[in-house]
Amino acid sequence: MICRRFDFANNDEWNHYMNRLEIPAGRESALERIKAKWYKANVVAIVLTAILALQPLVPYWSMMGAGLCSRISALVNTTLVMQRYGTPSFTPFPHAFKSWMQAATTSTPFFHLVVSMIVMNNPSLAPGLLSVGIGAAYGLAEAAPARFGRAAQYQRYLAPLVALLQRHRDRVLFLAAASELLMAFIATFAVFTRGIRGAGTAFVLWNQMKGRFHSHDAALYHRTAWTMIGQRLQPLLVRVPAMQSYIQAAQNWFSRM
Incomplete structure (x- = not known):
């Protein structure tokens, strides 16, 4: 189970939570259930607050969701x-x-930690939380069958969603990669309004994009996204050949690790 890999002993929030509980001696199974419940509550919170942050209808809710999601995600991913x-x-x-x-x-986890820290200070980059939410959703999808698999409510409502996530895993993870690149481009355009501070954020994010381009768990999706971007830009490059040198320089930089 995923929660067993979580470092409960060194987590301040978990220890604070445990100080308010009394676990009878010899009830290790009860402690394991409490750990699982606490872990899932935090991961569920990431998913729900990410949805809140990304909904376009109520800007106030979006800002509130971005703040909550980034803080919870920073705690878990640290x-x-x-x-x-x-x-x-x-x-x-x-x-x-x-x-x-x-x-x-x-x-x-490190990338999601970086995203969370950045969004805390710059809610306009909240599209990056889509990647964080997707990561948390797949964590739940892996843990849910073992924990709730026999429950009738799970079989009726959640099992189809879990199956849908697993069936479309490549598409969903590609969407996560696209949201990460979108966040980096937004940060780049924000340099004109945020100055040096915005340039620092863009620098950090593009270095992270380079890392994702080479990482074992995101390289496939990032390279696919860049291939699609290249295909869309090709007509423009034909009309403006001078841009080709800049594109080539960017490709060379991404290729170096």
Whole structure:
């Protein structure tokens, strides 16, 4: 079960929650159920607040959802990164830190952590939360059958949704990759209004896009998205050949790791 890989021991919010509970001695099974419930509640919260952030009807709800989703996601993904890769080591410097960065920064939890931190300070980049929400949704889809598989309500309402997610996994993950690129382009255009601060955000995001282009769990979808963008730009490049050199420079930069 996914929740068993979560680092409960070092999570402050979980420890604060546990301080309010009394678990009788010898009731480890009860503790495991509480852990599963707490973990799923946080992941469900990411999915629901991401939907709230991305709905276009009520701007106030969108801003509120973006703030909540980014904070919950930052908490969960920080713990996942630390559990998977440990804390960064600085000795011997810089080799140890560089090794940690190379391993951690191409992972999806690290990317979702970066997205969450950026959206906290810049809600206009909330489209990137679609990727965060999709990641959380697939986490739930993997855990739900084992936890609720025998429940009649699950079989009636949730099982078809889980099956739909699994059946269209490639399409949904491609949509996540497209939303990540959209966020990077929005950040680039925002440089004209946000100045140096906007340039810093764009720089961070494009470096993350480069990492996603080479990461084992996102490379396929990002490369497919870039192929489609190239096909759409081809008529423009034919009309404006001078742009080809800039496109080639960008391709060379993305190809280097």
